[in-house]
Amino acid sequence: MKTYENQGNKDTRSGFGAGLTELGRTNPNVVALCADLIGSLKMDQFIEENPERFFQIGIAEANMMGVAAGLTIGGKIPFTGTFANFSTGRVYDQIRQSIAYSNKNVKICASHAGLTLGEDGATHQILEDIGLMKMLPGMTVINPCDYNQTKAATMAIAEHEGPVYLRFGRPKVANFTPENQKFEIGKALHLQDGTDVTIAATGHLVWEALEAAKTLNENGISAEVINIHTIKPLDAKAIIDSVSKTKCIVTAEEHNHLGGLGESIARVLSQHKPTPQEFVATNDTFGESGTPAQLMEKYGLNANAIVKACENVIKRK
Template sequence: MKTYENQGNNDTRSGFGAGLTELGRTNPNVVALCADLIGSLKMDQFIEENPERFFQIGIAEANMMSIAAGLTIGGKIPFTGTFANFSTGRVYDQIRQSIAYSDKNVKICASHAGLTLGEDGATHQILEDIGLMKMLPGMTVINTCDYNQTKAATIAIAEHKGPVYLRFGRPKVANFTPVDQKFEIGKALHLVDGTDVTIVATGHLVWEALEAAKALNEKGISAEVIDIHTIKPLDAKAIIDSVSKTKCIVTAEEHNHLGGLGESVARVLSQHNPTPQEFVATNDTFGESGTPAQLMEKYGLNADAIVKACEKVIKRK
Protein backbone atom coordinates (compact mmCIF):
# COMPACT_ATOMS: atom_id res chain seq x y z
CA MET A 1 0.00 0.00 0.00
CA LYS A 2 0.99 3.59 -0.54
CA THR A 3 2.54 5.20 2.55
CA TYR A 4 3.22 8.82 3.47
CA GLU A 5 6.28 10.25 5.15
CA ASN A 6 6.00 12.75 7.96
CA GLN A 7 8.17 15.68 6.90
CA GLY A 8 8.32 16.80 10.54
CA ASN A 9 5.58 17.71 12.96
CA ASN A 10 4.15 21.19 12.57
CA ASP A 11 0.96 23.00 13.51
CA THR A 12 -1.80 23.74 11.02
CA ARG A 13 -2.20 27.25 12.45
CA SER A 14 1.37 28.00 11.35
CA GLY A 15 0.38 26.81 7.89
CA PHE A 16 -2.38 29.43 8.02
CA GLY A 17 0.12 32.08 9.11
CA ALA A 18 2.47 31.17 6.25
CA GLY A 19 -0.35 31.25 3.74
CA LEU A 20 -1.55 34.61 4.99
CA THR A 21 2.00 35.99 4.77
CA GLU A 22 2.21 34.88 1.16
CA LEU A 23 -1.16 36.46 0.38
CA GLY A 24 0.09 39.69 1.93
CA ARG A 25 2.86 39.72 -0.64
CA THR A 26 0.79 38.71 -3.64
CA ASN A 27 -2.74 40.07 -3.19
CA PRO A 28 -3.09 43.75 -2.22
CA ASN A 29 -6.81 43.33 -1.47
CA VAL A 30 -6.23 40.82 1.33
CA VAL A 31 -6.71 42.35 4.78
CA ALA A 32 -6.58 40.61 8.15
CA LEU A 33 -8.51 41.10 11.38
CA CYS A 34 -7.87 39.62 14.79
CA ALA A 35 -9.63 39.71 18.16
CA ASP A 36 -6.59 39.78 20.46
CA LEU A 37 -5.03 36.44 19.45
CA ILE A 38 -2.30 37.42 16.99
CA GLY A 39 0.29 35.02 18.38
CA SER A 40 -2.11 32.09 18.61
CA LEU A 41 -3.18 32.58 14.99
CA LYS A 42 0.41 33.11 13.76
CA MET A 43 -0.50 36.41 12.08
CA ASP A 44 2.66 38.24 13.21
CA GLN A 45 4.53 38.15 9.90
CA PHE A 46 1.57 39.43 7.87
CA ILE A 47 1.14 42.27 10.35
CA GLU A 48 4.83 43.17 10.28
CA GLU A 49 4.83 43.34 6.50
CA ASN A 50 1.39 44.94 6.06
CA PRO A 51 0.55 47.01 9.14
CA GLU A 52 -1.93 49.18 7.20
CA ARG A 53 -3.87 46.09 6.13
CA PHE A 54 -4.26 44.66 9.61
CA PHE A 55 -7.09 45.50 12.01
CA GLN A 56 -6.68 44.67 15.68
CA ILE A 57 -10.28 44.66 16.87
CA GLY A 58 -9.73 43.81 20.52
CA ILE A 59 -11.78 41.23 22.39
CA ALA A 60 -14.96 41.87 20.42
CA GLU A 61 -15.62 39.08 17.95
CA ALA A 62 -19.11 40.25 16.97
CA ASN A 63 -17.68 43.61 15.98
CA MET A 64 -14.87 41.84 14.09
CA MET A 65 -17.22 39.74 11.95
CA SER A 66 -19.42 42.69 11.01
CA ILE A 67 -16.42 44.97 10.33
CA ALA A 68 -15.09 42.23 8.03
CA ALA A 69 -18.41 42.24 6.18
CA GLY A 70 -18.12 46.02 5.78
CA LEU A 71 -14.54 45.83 4.50
CA THR A 72 -15.69 43.75 1.53
CA ILE A 73 -17.68 46.81 0.40
CA GLY A 74 -14.77 48.49 -1.34
CA GLY A 75 -13.26 45.27 -2.66
CA LYS A 76 -11.22 44.04 0.29
CA ILE A 77 -10.85 40.32 1.07
CA PRO A 78 -10.94 40.10 4.87
CA PHE A 79 -9.43 37.14 6.75
CA THR A 80 -10.66 37.02 10.35
CA GLY A 81 -8.62 35.15 12.92
CA THR A 82 -9.64 33.80 16.29
CA PHE A 83 -10.33 30.44 17.96
CA ALA A 84 -12.95 28.25 16.27
CA ASN A 85 -15.30 28.63 19.22
CA PHE A 86 -15.23 32.42 19.00
CA SER A 87 -15.34 32.30 15.17
CA THR A 88 -18.67 30.48 15.05
CA GLY A 89 -20.98 29.95 18.02
CA ARG A 90 -20.18 33.26 19.63
CA VAL A 91 -20.90 35.23 16.45
CA TYR A 92 -23.38 33.05 14.61
CA ASP A 93 -25.93 35.76 13.94
CA GLN A 94 -23.30 38.23 12.72
CA ILE A 95 -22.03 35.60 10.27
CA ARG A 96 -25.54 34.60 9.29
CA GLN A 97 -26.91 38.06 8.49
CA SER A 98 -23.93 40.22 7.58
CA ILE A 99 -21.73 37.60 5.87
CA ALA A 100 -23.65 34.55 4.64
CA TYR A 101 -27.04 36.08 3.80
CA SER A 102 -25.33 39.19 2.48
CA ASP A 103 -22.95 36.99 0.45
CA LYS A 104 -19.84 38.83 1.59
CA ASN A 105 -16.38 37.68 0.59
CA VAL A 106 -15.14 37.05 4.13
CA LYS A 107 -12.72 34.25 5.07
CA ILE A 108 -13.40 33.08 8.61
CA CYS A 109 -10.17 31.45 9.75
CA ALA A 110 -10.62 29.40 12.88
CA SER A 111 -7.80 27.97 14.94
CA HIS A 112 -7.76 25.73 18.01
CA ALA A 113 -10.70 23.69 16.76
CA GLY A 114 -11.75 20.50 18.49
CA LEU A 115 -10.35 18.58 21.45
CA THR A 116 -6.70 19.09 20.48
CA LEU A 117 -6.80 22.60 21.88
CA GLY A 118 -6.09 20.59 25.01
CA GLU A 119 -5.70 21.91 28.53
CA ASP A 120 -7.99 24.97 28.24
CA GLY A 121 -10.92 22.58 28.35
CA ALA A 122 -14.45 22.53 27.03
CA THR A 123 -15.10 26.28 27.18
CA HIS A 124 -12.64 26.65 24.31
CA GLN A 125 -12.88 23.26 22.53
CA ILE A 126 -15.67 23.57 20.03
CA LEU A 127 -16.97 20.30 18.57
CA GLU A 128 -20.06 21.79 16.91
CA ASP A 129 -18.57 24.33 14.51
CA ILE A 130 -18.63 22.27 11.31
CA GLY A 131 -22.34 21.69 11.80
CA LEU A 132 -23.04 25.34 12.55
CA MET A 133 -21.18 26.54 9.49
CA LYS A 134 -22.27 23.95 6.96
CA MET A 135 -25.91 24.78 7.68
CA LEU A 136 -25.44 28.34 6.44
CA PRO A 137 -26.47 28.65 2.78
CA GLY A 138 -23.55 29.61 0.56
CA MET A 139 -20.87 28.91 3.15
CA THR A 140 -17.87 26.83 2.08
CA VAL A 141 -16.49 24.70 4.93
CA ILE A 142 -12.89 23.44 4.93
CA ASN A 143 -11.00 21.48 7.60
CA THR A 144 -7.35 21.00 6.70
CA CYS A 145 -5.16 18.11 7.82
CA ASP A 146 -1.60 19.41 8.04
CA TYR A 147 0.70 22.42 7.74
CA ASN A 148 1.24 22.20 3.99
CA GLN A 149 -2.42 21.74 3.20
CA THR A 150 -3.47 24.58 5.50
CA LYS A 151 -1.01 26.94 3.83
CA ALA A 152 -2.27 25.93 0.39
CA ALA A 153 -5.92 26.23 1.44
CA THR A 154 -5.36 29.70 2.91
CA ILE A 155 -3.94 30.86 -0.41
CA ALA A 156 -6.69 29.15 -2.41
CA ILE A 157 -9.65 30.62 -0.54
CA ALA A 158 -8.54 34.16 -1.43
CA GLU A 159 -9.29 33.29 -5.05
CA HIS A 160 -12.72 31.88 -4.20
CA LYS A 161 -15.48 34.49 -4.26
CA GLY A 162 -17.85 34.05 -1.32
CA PRO A 163 -17.75 33.28 2.39
CA VAL A 164 -15.46 30.49 3.59
CA TYR A 165 -14.98 28.81 6.97
CA LEU A 166 -11.42 27.50 7.27
CA ARG A 167 -10.91 25.26 10.30
CA PHE A 168 -7.52 24.26 11.68
CA GLY A 169 -5.86 23.49 14.99
CA ARG A 170 -3.31 24.12 17.64
CA PRO A 171 -1.01 21.09 18.13
CA LYS A 172 2.02 20.12 16.09
CA VAL A 173 0.96 17.14 14.01
CA ALA A 174 2.42 15.12 11.15
CA ASN A 175 3.06 17.16 8.00
CA PHE A 176 2.78 14.76 5.11
CA THR A 177 1.05 16.38 2.12
CA PRO A 178 3.25 17.92 -0.61
CA VAL A 179 4.99 21.26 -0.12
CA ASP A 180 3.56 23.97 -2.40
CA GLN A 181 0.60 21.79 -3.43
CA LYS A 182 -2.28 23.40 -5.27
CA PHE A 183 -5.43 23.26 -3.15
CA GLU A 184 -8.67 22.61 -4.96
CA ILE A 185 -11.81 23.50 -2.97
CA GLY A 186 -14.35 20.67 -3.00
CA LYS A 187 -11.99 18.05 -4.43
CA ALA A 188 -11.34 15.05 -2.18
CA LEU A 189 -7.79 13.69 -2.05
CA HIS A 190 -7.44 10.00 -2.74
CA LEU A 191 -4.55 9.02 -0.46
CA VAL A 192 -4.52 5.21 -0.35
CA ASP A 193 -6.15 2.62 -2.63
CA GLY A 194 -7.98 -0.22 -0.92
CA THR A 195 -10.74 -2.73 -1.48
CA ASP A 196 -12.19 -3.81 1.90
CA VAL A 197 -13.23 -0.56 3.57
CA THR A 198 -13.30 3.18 2.81
CA ILE A 199 -12.04 5.60 5.42
CA VAL A 200 -12.94 9.24 4.81
CA ALA A 201 -11.32 11.59 7.25
CA THR A 202 -10.97 15.33 7.74
CA GLY A 203 -8.56 17.54 9.68
CA HIS A 204 -6.25 15.97 12.23
CA LEU A 205 -7.94 12.59 11.71
CA VAL A 206 -6.48 12.19 8.20
CA TRP A 207 -3.03 11.22 9.53
CA GLU A 208 -4.70 8.90 12.02
CA ALA A 209 -6.58 7.30 9.12
CA LEU A 210 -3.28 6.68 7.33
CA GLU A 211 -1.85 5.08 10.48
CA ALA A 212 -5.01 2.99 10.78
CA ALA A 213 -4.69 1.84 7.16
CA LYS A 214 -1.14 0.64 7.88
CA ALA A 215 -2.30 -1.31 10.94
CA LEU A 216 -5.21 -2.81 8.99
CA ASN A 217 -2.86 -3.75 6.17
CA GLU A 218 -0.79 -5.76 8.63
CA LYS A 219 -3.98 -7.60 9.55
CA GLY A 220 -4.66 -8.34 5.91
CA ILE A 221 -7.39 -5.70 5.53
CA SER A 222 -7.13 -3.36 2.57
CA ALA A 223 -8.37 0.14 3.48
CA GLU A 224 -8.95 3.00 1.06
CA VAL A 225 -8.17 6.41 2.59
CA ILE A 226 -9.72 9.63 1.35
CA ASP A 227 -9.00 13.11 2.71
CA ILE A 228 -12.19 15.17 2.68
CA HIS A 229 -10.73 18.60 3.39
CA THR A 230 -13.85 20.33 2.02
CA ILE A 231 -16.95 19.30 3.94
CA LYS A 232 -19.11 21.69 1.96
CA PRO A 233 -19.40 21.42 -0.96
CA LEU A 234 -18.83 17.70 -0.42
CA ASP A 235 -17.11 15.63 -3.11
CA ALA A 236 -19.96 13.13 -3.31
CA LYS A 237 -18.58 11.37 -6.37
CA ALA A 238 -15.32 10.43 -4.67
CA ILE A 239 -17.25 8.88 -1.79
CA ILE A 240 -19.81 7.05 -3.93
CA ASP A 241 -17.12 5.72 -6.27
CA SER A 242 -15.09 4.37 -3.37
CA VAL A 243 -17.92 2.62 -1.53
CA SER A 244 -19.16 1.06 -4.76
CA LYS A 245 -15.88 -0.86 -4.55
CA THR A 246 -15.43 -1.36 -0.77
CA LYS A 247 -19.14 -1.63 0.24
CA CYS A 248 -18.57 -0.05 3.67
CA ILE A 249 -17.27 3.20 5.12
CA VAL A 250 -15.84 4.80 8.25
CA THR A 251 -15.91 8.57 8.69
CA ALA A 252 -13.42 10.21 11.03
CA GLU A 253 -13.44 13.75 12.37
CA GLU A 254 -12.57 15.80 15.43
CA HIS A 255 -16.18 16.91 15.86
CA ASN A 256 -19.52 15.82 17.25
CA HIS A 257 -21.11 13.00 15.25
CA LEU A 258 -24.19 15.26 15.12
CA GLY A 259 -23.71 17.78 12.33
CA GLY A 260 -20.26 16.78 11.18
CA LEU A 261 -18.62 15.17 8.16
CA GLY A 262 -20.12 11.79 9.01
CA GLU A 263 -23.67 13.05 8.69
CA SER A 264 -22.89 14.75 5.38
CA VAL A 265 -21.47 11.47 4.07
CA ALA A 266 -24.45 9.50 5.39
CA ARG A 267 -26.85 11.85 3.61
CA VAL A 268 -25.06 11.38 0.29
CA LEU A 269 -24.89 7.60 0.65
CA SER A 270 -28.48 7.16 1.83
CA GLN A 271 -29.61 8.95 -1.32
CA HIS A 272 -27.26 7.33 -3.82
CA ASN A 273 -25.78 4.14 -2.45
CA PRO A 274 -26.94 3.03 1.04
CA THR A 275 -23.84 1.68 2.75
CA PRO A 276 -22.94 0.46 6.26
CA GLN A 277 -21.17 3.33 8.02
CA GLU A 278 -19.39 3.78 11.35
CA PHE A 279 -18.65 7.18 12.85
CA VAL A 280 -15.35 8.08 14.50
CA ALA A 281 -16.40 11.32 16.17
CA THR A 282 -17.38 12.58 19.60
CA ASN A 283 -20.65 11.23 20.90
CA ASP A 284 -22.77 14.31 21.65
CA THR A 285 -20.51 15.46 24.44
CA PHE A 286 -18.39 18.41 25.52
CA GLY A 287 -14.65 17.99 25.89
CA GLU A 288 -12.48 18.54 28.98
CA SER A 289 -8.94 19.45 30.03
CA GLY A 290 -6.06 17.14 29.16
CA THR A 291 -3.23 16.78 26.68
CA PRO A 292 -4.31 16.47 23.05
CA ALA A 293 -3.16 12.83 22.90
CA GLN A 294 -4.97 11.94 26.12
CA LEU A 295 -8.17 13.56 24.88
CA MET A 296 -8.07 11.91 21.46
CA GLU A 297 -7.54 8.57 23.20
CA LYS A 298 -10.32 9.08 25.75
CA TYR A 299 -12.86 10.29 23.20
CA GLY A 300 -11.95 7.66 20.63
CA LEU A 301 -10.50 9.86 17.91
CA ASN A 302 -7.25 8.15 16.93
CA ALA A 303 -5.86 5.41 14.68
CA ASP A 304 -6.87 2.67 17.13
CA ALA A 305 -10.45 3.87 17.14
CA ILE A 306 -10.49 3.98 13.33
CA VAL A 307 -9.12 0.41 13.14
CA LYS A 308 -11.85 -0.84 15.49
CA ALA A 309 -14.54 1.02 13.52
CA CYS A 310 -13.27 -0.51 10.27
CA GLU A 311 -13.34 -4.03 11.69
CA LYS A 312 -16.86 -3.43 12.95
CA VAL A 313 -18.21 -2.01 9.71
CA ILE A 314 -16.67 -4.76 7.58
CA LYS A 315 -18.71 -7.30 9.57
CA ARG A 316 -21.88 -5.34 8.74
CA LYS A 317 -21.44 -5.73 4.97
Protein backbone atom coordinates in the same frame (compact mmCIF):
# COMPACT_ATOMS: atom_id res chain seq x y z
CA MET B 1 0.46 0.64 -0.17
CA LYS B 2 1.63 4.16 -0.68
CA THR B 3 3.86 5.43 2.08
CA TYR B 4 3.57 8.90 3.49
CA GLU B 5 6.48 10.44 5.30
CA ASN B 6 6.07 12.84 8.16
CA GLN B 7 8.35 15.74 7.23
CA GLY B 8 8.35 16.79 10.91
CA ASN B 9 5.51 17.78 13.21
CA LYS B 10 4.08 21.26 12.64
CA ASP B 11 0.92 23.04 13.71
CA THR B 12 -1.77 23.75 11.14
CA ARG B 13 -2.22 27.27 12.51
CA SER B 14 1.34 28.02 11.43
CA GLY B 15 0.34 26.82 7.98
CA PHE B 16 -2.41 29.43 8.07
CA GLY B 17 0.08 32.09 9.17
CA ALA B 18 2.46 31.16 6.35
CA GLY B 19 -0.35 31.24 3.79
CA LEU B 20 -1.54 34.60 5.03
CA THR B 21 2.00 35.98 4.82
CA GLU B 22 2.24 34.78 1.24
CA LEU B 23 -1.10 36.40 0.42
CA GLY B 24 0.13 39.65 1.94
CA ARG B 25 2.94 39.64 -0.60
CA THR B 26 0.89 38.61 -3.61
CA ASN B 27 -2.66 39.94 -3.22
CA PRO B 28 -3.01 43.63 -2.31
CA ASN B 29 -6.73 43.22 -1.56
CA VAL B 30 -6.19 40.76 1.28
CA VAL B 31 -6.66 42.33 4.72
CA ALA B 32 -6.56 40.63 8.12
CA LEU B 33 -8.52 41.16 11.33
CA CYS B 34 -7.87 39.66 14.73
CA ALA B 35 -9.66 39.66 18.08
CA ASP B 36 -6.68 39.83 20.43
CA LEU B 37 -5.06 36.53 19.43
CA ILE B 38 -2.31 37.52 16.98
CA GLY B 39 0.28 35.13 18.40
CA SER B 40 -2.10 32.19 18.62
CA LEU B 41 -3.19 32.67 15.00
CA LYS B 42 0.40 33.19 13.77
CA MET B 43 -0.50 36.47 12.09
CA ASP B 44 2.67 38.33 13.21
CA GLN B 45 4.53 38.18 9.93
CA PHE B 46 1.58 39.44 7.86
CA ILE B 47 1.15 42.33 10.30
CA GLU B 48 4.84 43.20 10.25
CA GLU B 49 4.86 43.34 6.47
CA ASN B 50 1.42 44.96 6.01
CA PRO B 51 0.55 47.05 9.07
CA GLU B 52 -1.91 49.18 7.10
CA ARG B 53 -3.84 46.09 6.05
CA PHE B 54 -4.27 44.70 9.57
CA PHE B 55 -7.12 45.56 11.94
CA GLN B 56 -6.80 44.77 15.63
CA ILE B 57 -10.41 44.53 16.77
CA GLY B 58 -9.90 43.66 20.42
CA ILE B 59 -12.01 41.14 22.32
CA ALA B 60 -15.10 41.94 20.29
CA GLU B 61 -15.75 39.14 17.82
CA ALA B 62 -19.25 40.29 16.84
CA ASN B 63 -17.82 43.63 15.75
CA MET B 64 -15.01 41.82 13.93
CA MET B 65 -17.47 39.89 11.74
CA GLY B 66 -19.37 43.06 10.90
CA VAL B 67 -16.24 45.09 10.14
CA ALA B 68 -15.05 42.25 7.91
CA ALA B 69 -18.35 42.25 6.03
CA GLY B 70 -18.05 46.02 5.55
CA LEU B 71 -14.46 45.80 4.29
CA THR B 72 -15.63 43.68 1.36
CA ILE B 73 -17.62 46.70 0.18
CA GLY B 74 -14.77 48.41 -1.60
CA GLY B 75 -13.17 45.20 -2.81
CA LYS B 76 -11.14 43.98 0.16
CA ILE B 77 -10.79 40.27 0.99
CA PRO B 78 -10.90 40.09 4.80
CA PHE B 79 -9.44 37.16 6.75
CA THR B 80 -10.70 37.10 10.34
CA GLY B 81 -8.67 35.28 12.96
CA THR B 82 -9.67 33.93 16.34
CA PHE B 83 -10.34 30.57 18.01
CA ALA B 84 -12.92 28.33 16.35
CA ASN B 85 -15.29 28.70 19.29
CA PHE B 86 -15.31 32.50 19.02
CA SER B 87 -15.36 32.34 15.21
CA THR B 88 -18.66 30.48 15.09
CA GLY B 89 -20.94 29.97 18.09
CA ARG B 90 -20.23 33.34 19.62
CA VAL B 91 -20.98 35.22 16.40
CA TYR B 92 -23.45 32.98 14.62
CA ASP B 93 -26.06 35.63 13.93
CA GLN B 94 -23.48 38.14 12.73
CA ILE B 95 -22.10 35.56 10.28
CA ARG B 96 -25.59 34.51 9.25
CA GLN B 97 -26.94 37.97 8.43
CA SER B 98 -23.96 40.20 7.64
CA ILE B 99 -21.78 37.59 5.88
CA ALA B 100 -23.67 34.51 4.64
CA TYR B 101 -27.08 36.00 3.78
CA SER B 102 -25.37 39.13 2.47
CA ASN B 103 -22.96 36.93 0.47
CA LYS B 104 -19.86 38.80 1.58
CA ASN B 105 -16.40 37.63 0.57
CA VAL B 106 -15.16 37.06 4.13
CA LYS B 107 -12.75 34.28 5.10
CA ILE B 108 -13.45 33.13 8.66
CA CYS B 109 -10.21 31.55 9.83
CA ALA B 110 -10.58 29.50 12.98
CA SER B 111 -7.78 28.04 15.04
CA HIS B 112 -7.76 25.79 18.12
CA ALA B 113 -10.70 23.76 16.85
CA GLY B 114 -11.70 20.56 18.57
CA LEU B 115 -10.30 18.55 21.47
CA THR B 116 -6.65 19.04 20.51
CA LEU B 117 -6.74 22.54 21.92
CA GLY B 118 -6.01 20.52 25.05
CA GLU B 119 -5.59 21.84 28.54
CA ASP B 120 -7.87 24.89 28.27
CA GLY B 121 -10.82 22.52 28.42
CA ALA B 122 -14.35 22.40 27.08
CA THR B 123 -15.08 26.15 27.14
CA HIS B 124 -12.66 26.52 24.27
CA GLN B 125 -12.87 23.08 22.60
CA ILE B 126 -15.63 23.57 20.09
CA LEU B 127 -16.89 20.33 18.57
CA GLU B 128 -19.96 21.81 16.90
CA ASP B 129 -18.47 24.38 14.52
CA ILE B 130 -18.52 22.31 11.32
CA GLY B 131 -22.22 21.72 11.82
CA LEU B 132 -22.94 25.37 12.56
CA MET B 133 -21.07 26.58 9.49
CA LYS B 134 -22.18 23.95 6.99
CA MET B 135 -25.82 24.77 7.71
CA LEU B 136 -25.41 28.32 6.42
CA PRO B 137 -26.43 28.61 2.76
CA GLY B 138 -23.50 29.60 0.55
CA MET B 139 -20.83 28.91 3.17
CA THR B 140 -17.81 26.84 2.10
CA VAL B 141 -16.36 24.72 4.94
CA ILE B 142 -12.74 23.53 4.85
CA ASN B 143 -10.75 21.53 7.40
CA PRO B 144 -7.24 20.83 6.07
CA CYS B 145 -5.13 18.03 7.54
CA ASP B 146 -1.62 19.38 8.05
CA TYR B 147 0.67 22.41 7.84
CA ASN B 148 1.32 22.24 4.11
CA GLN B 149 -2.32 21.73 3.24
CA THR B 150 -3.49 24.51 5.55
CA LYS B 151 -1.04 26.90 3.91
CA ALA B 152 -2.30 25.89 0.47
CA ALA B 153 -5.94 26.15 1.53
CA THR B 154 -5.38 29.63 3.00
CA MET B 155 -4.01 30.82 -0.32
CA ALA B 156 -6.74 29.07 -2.33
CA ILE B 157 -9.67 30.62 -0.48
CA ALA B 158 -8.49 34.12 -1.40
CA GLU B 159 -9.20 33.19 -5.02
CA HIS B 160 -12.68 31.88 -4.19
CA GLU B 161 -15.49 34.46 -4.30
CA GLY B 162 -17.82 34.02 -1.32
CA PRO B 163 -17.76 33.29 2.41
CA VAL B 164 -15.47 30.51 3.65
CA TYR B 165 -14.98 28.85 7.03
CA LEU B 166 -11.39 27.57 7.35
CA ARG B 167 -10.84 25.34 10.38
CA PHE B 168 -7.45 24.39 11.80
CA GLY B 169 -5.80 23.58 15.10
CA ARG B 170 -3.29 24.23 17.82
CA PRO B 171 -1.00 21.18 18.26
CA LYS B 172 2.01 20.15 16.23
CA VAL B 173 0.95 17.19 14.12
CA ALA B 174 2.42 15.17 11.28
CA ASN B 175 3.14 17.24 8.17
CA PHE B 176 2.99 14.79 5.30
CA THR B 177 1.28 16.36 2.28
CA PRO B 178 3.44 17.94 -0.46
CA GLU B 179 4.96 21.34 0.04
CA ASN B 180 3.61 23.93 -2.41
CA GLN B 181 0.64 21.69 -3.33
CA LYS B 182 -2.23 23.18 -5.27
CA PHE B 183 -5.40 23.19 -3.20
CA GLU B 184 -8.64 22.56 -5.05
CA ILE B 185 -11.73 23.48 -3.02
CA GLY B 186 -14.32 20.70 -3.03
CA LYS B 187 -12.00 18.05 -4.46
CA ALA B 188 -11.39 15.09 -2.16
CA LEU B 189 -7.91 13.58 -2.22
CA HIS B 190 -7.42 9.88 -2.68
CA LEU B 191 -4.52 8.93 -0.38
CA GLN B 192 -4.64 5.14 -0.28
CA ASP B 193 -6.21 2.54 -2.55
CA GLY B 194 -8.11 -0.27 -0.88
CA THR B 195 -10.86 -2.78 -1.45
CA ASP B 196 -12.33 -3.78 1.94
CA VAL B 197 -13.30 -0.51 3.60
CA THR B 198 -13.27 3.23 2.89
CA ILE B 199 -11.98 5.65 5.50
CA ALA B 200 -13.11 9.23 4.84
CA ALA B 201 -11.29 11.57 7.21
CA THR B 202 -10.90 15.30 7.69
CA GLY B 203 -8.46 17.54 9.55
CA HIS B 204 -6.14 16.00 12.15
CA LEU B 205 -7.82 12.61 11.66
CA VAL B 206 -6.40 12.16 8.15
CA TRP B 207 -2.94 11.17 9.44
CA GLU B 208 -4.60 8.88 11.97
CA ALA B 209 -6.53 7.29 9.10
CA LEU B 210 -3.28 6.59 7.24
CA GLU B 211 -1.81 5.04 10.38
CA ALA B 212 -4.96 2.96 10.80
CA ALA B 213 -4.72 1.77 7.20
CA LYS B 214 -1.18 0.49 7.87
CA THR B 215 -2.34 -1.50 10.89
CA LEU B 216 -5.33 -2.84 9.00
CA ASN B 217 -3.05 -3.88 6.13
CA GLU B 218 -0.91 -5.85 8.56
CA ASN B 219 -4.10 -7.63 9.60
CA GLY B 220 -5.01 -8.42 6.00
CA ILE B 221 -7.59 -5.67 5.56
CA SER B 222 -7.25 -3.35 2.57
CA ALA B 223 -8.42 0.17 3.48
CA GLU B 224 -9.00 3.02 1.05
CA VAL B 225 -8.24 6.43 2.58
CA ILE B 226 -9.79 9.66 1.36
CA ASN B 227 -8.88 13.11 2.66
CA ILE B 228 -12.08 15.18 2.72
CA HIS B 229 -10.53 18.60 3.30
CA THR B 230 -13.67 20.33 2.01
CA ILE B 231 -16.77 19.35 3.95
CA LYS B 232 -18.96 21.72 1.98
CA PRO B 233 -19.29 21.48 -0.96
CA LEU B 234 -18.77 17.75 -0.41
CA ASP B 235 -17.11 15.65 -3.13
CA ALA B 236 -19.98 13.18 -3.31
CA LYS B 237 -18.60 11.41 -6.38
CA ALA B 238 -15.34 10.50 -4.67
CA ILE B 239 -17.26 8.94 -1.78
CA ILE B 240 -19.79 7.07 -3.92
CA ASP B 241 -17.07 5.76 -6.25
CA SER B 242 -15.07 4.47 -3.30
CA VAL B 243 -17.90 2.70 -1.48
CA SER B 244 -19.03 1.18 -4.78
CA LYS B 245 -15.81 -0.79 -4.48
CA THR B 246 -15.45 -1.28 -0.70
CA LYS B 247 -19.16 -1.55 0.28
CA CYS B 248 -18.62 0.07 3.70
CA ILE B 249 -17.22 3.29 5.17
CA VAL B 250 -15.78 4.80 8.32
CA THR B 251 -15.84 8.58 8.72
CA ALA B 252 -13.32 10.25 11.03
CA GLU B 253 -13.34 13.78 12.36
CA GLU B 254 -12.48 15.86 15.43
CA HIS B 255 -16.10 16.94 15.87
CA ASN B 256 -19.42 15.84 17.29
CA HIS B 257 -21.03 13.04 15.28
CA LEU B 258 -24.09 15.32 15.19
CA GLY B 259 -23.60 17.84 12.42
CA GLY B 260 -20.17 16.81 11.25
CA LEU B 261 -18.56 15.28 8.16
CA GLY B 262 -20.02 11.87 8.98
CA GLU B 263 -23.57 13.16 8.78
CA SER B 264 -22.89 14.90 5.48
CA ILE B 265 -21.57 11.63 4.05
CA ALA B 266 -24.46 9.63 5.50
CA ARG B 267 -26.88 11.97 3.74
CA VAL B 268 -25.15 11.49 0.38
CA LEU B 269 -25.00 7.72 0.77
CA SER B 270 -28.59 7.34 1.99
CA GLN B 271 -29.75 9.12 -1.15
CA HIS B 272 -27.42 7.55 -3.69
CA LYS B 273 -25.90 4.37 -2.32
CA PRO B 274 -27.02 3.14 1.11
CA THR B 275 -23.88 1.79 2.77
CA PRO B 276 -22.96 0.58 6.27
CA GLN B 277 -21.15 3.42 8.05
CA GLU B 278 -19.36 3.83 11.38
CA PHE B 279 -18.56 7.22 12.90
CA VAL B 280 -15.26 8.13 14.54
CA ALA B 281 -16.32 11.38 16.19
CA THR B 282 -17.30 12.60 19.63
CA ASN B 283 -20.57 11.21 20.93
CA ASP B 284 -22.71 14.29 21.70
CA THR B 285 -20.44 15.38 24.51
CA PHE B 286 -18.27 18.28 25.66
CA GLY B 287 -14.53 17.81 26.03
CA GLU B 288 -12.33 18.42 29.08
CA SER B 289 -8.79 19.38 30.07
CA GLY B 290 -5.93 17.08 29.17
CA THR B 291 -3.14 16.69 26.66
CA PRO B 292 -4.24 16.35 23.04
CA ALA B 293 -3.09 12.72 22.90
CA GLN B 294 -4.91 11.84 26.13
CA LEU B 295 -8.10 13.47 24.90
CA MET B 296 -8.01 11.85 21.48
CA GLU B 297 -7.52 8.48 23.18
CA LYS B 298 -10.26 9.01 25.78
CA TYR B 299 -12.81 10.27 23.26
CA GLY B 300 -11.92 7.69 20.63
CA LEU B 301 -10.49 9.87 17.89
CA ASN B 302 -7.20 8.20 16.97
CA ALA B 303 -5.81 5.47 14.70
CA ASN B 304 -6.82 2.71 17.14
CA ALA B 305 -10.40 3.93 17.17
CA ILE B 306 -10.44 4.01 13.36
CA VAL B 307 -9.09 0.44 13.18
CA LYS B 308 -11.84 -0.79 15.51
CA ALA B 309 -14.52 1.06 13.58
CA CYS B 310 -13.27 -0.47 10.31
CA GLU B 311 -13.35 -3.97 11.77
CA ASN B 312 -16.90 -3.36 12.98
CA VAL B 313 -18.23 -1.90 9.77
CA ILE B 314 -16.77 -4.70 7.64
CA LYS B 315 -18.85 -7.17 9.67
CA ARG B 316 -21.99 -5.25 8.74
CA LYS B 317 -21.48 -5.60 4.96
